[in-house]
Every structure is written in C-alpha cells, then in structure tokens.
Amino acid sequence: MKATQAALGFRVKSGWAVAILMSGSVRSPHLCDSRVINLSDPCDPATRQPYHAAMGLLETNATKLKRRTQSVRRTTEQSVVDLLQRYIDNDYKIRFAGLVVGSVIDPRSIANPHIRAHALEGRLFRTTLAAALQSRRIRCAAFTERGAYATAAEALGKSPTQIKYTVTSLGDSANGAWRAEQKLAALAAWMALR
Secondary structure, three states: OEEEEEEEEEEEEEEEEEEEEEOOOOOOOOEEEEEHHHHHHHOHHHHHOOOOOOHHOOOOOOOHHHHHHHHHHHHHHHHHHHHHHHHHHEEEEEEEEEEEOOOOOOOOOOOOHHHHHHHHHHHHHHHHHHHHHHHHOEEEEEEEOOOHHHHHHHHHOOHHHHHHHHHHHHHHOOOOOOOOOHHHHHHHHHHHOO
16 A cells, blocks of 8 residues: 655644644545643653752753753654654655744844743754654744745645635544644645645
8 A cells, every 4th residue: 555645733832832744636636633832851851941949040050051951852853753653654755844832033143031031942942852853854944933825825826815715624624623833733734645
C-alpha cells in the first residue's frame, strides 16, 4: 500500500502544541488528525515556563535553566518521535510542517525581564520543535499568529474570508476541540501541503 502524502501544522504554545495532520491538496485539504503534544515534562511544571523564576521574574540560575531546557528538548523529541510513529503506522508520509508561533522577536531586544522570559520560552519551544522535525527530514516554516491568515491568503491564492471559512469548516470533521489553536495549526498544515 502506498503511503498518503500529508503535512503537519502546529500552534506552538509554552510547553505544549496543537498538532494537525492534513492530507489532500491546497484546493481540497482534508483533516486527518488533531491532537495536543507535550513540549515540556508534565511531571515537572517548571519546564512549562523554564525561563521564569518565582513571582514571574526571569530565571538566572544557570543550573536550573540547563536542567529545564534539556528536559524540554527530551520531551519534545519524544513527543515528535511518538507522533510521527503513529502517522507512519497509519501509512502517512510527511515531508513538510508549518509552525504558528506568537512571536519571533529576538529576546535580547526586550528590556523587561518578565517579557524577555516569555520571548526566550517562545524561541526555545519553536526552535526545539523545528529541530526535532528537521532531524527527521521534515522541512519547517514558521509564521507568526498575527499575520498567519494574511500570509496564507497570499500563499494559497485565496481571500482571507475564503481561508477562514475553509479552516472553520475543517473543524466539522474534528473529534474534539476546534478553537483558535486548532484552526491556526490547520492553517499551517494547509500551507505546508503546497
């Protein structure tokens, strides 16, 4: 049996991501799977916001940061391995993935330590997920949430209204939630079908 070509889309959050598997074509996308994966260790809450210290301050303890970021990398790697194995077992072949993120700002450009902690976490989860996918020969592209629909409209040759309608309609076949995170991950997967 020949494997079905598919693409992945992710809405990356702090410590977790929505993952969407989509097959079909740009003209006719088909939702195959929707789930949440861990990017942080569920048994270690500190890994969900590894750059935060107590009371929302920026963590500066190098030992704690090293332990937490290594845990994020291990958890993300295992989540990607498990996710891809599930799809391989179901005869899907994936070459491309899209990641929707909150921001791609350089954390060093942020003066406020608390906001810098959020930017560092955003970069950590985005780059760690991308690296885990790329190590399995899945090419990745990242888009910011703010411009995702405009980027998709241009890339897919459709109006933003058509894009939103299609993404919303894809949720009709989802078993489970179909909120903003799922819609953005579906949008990324749809763009990755190109």
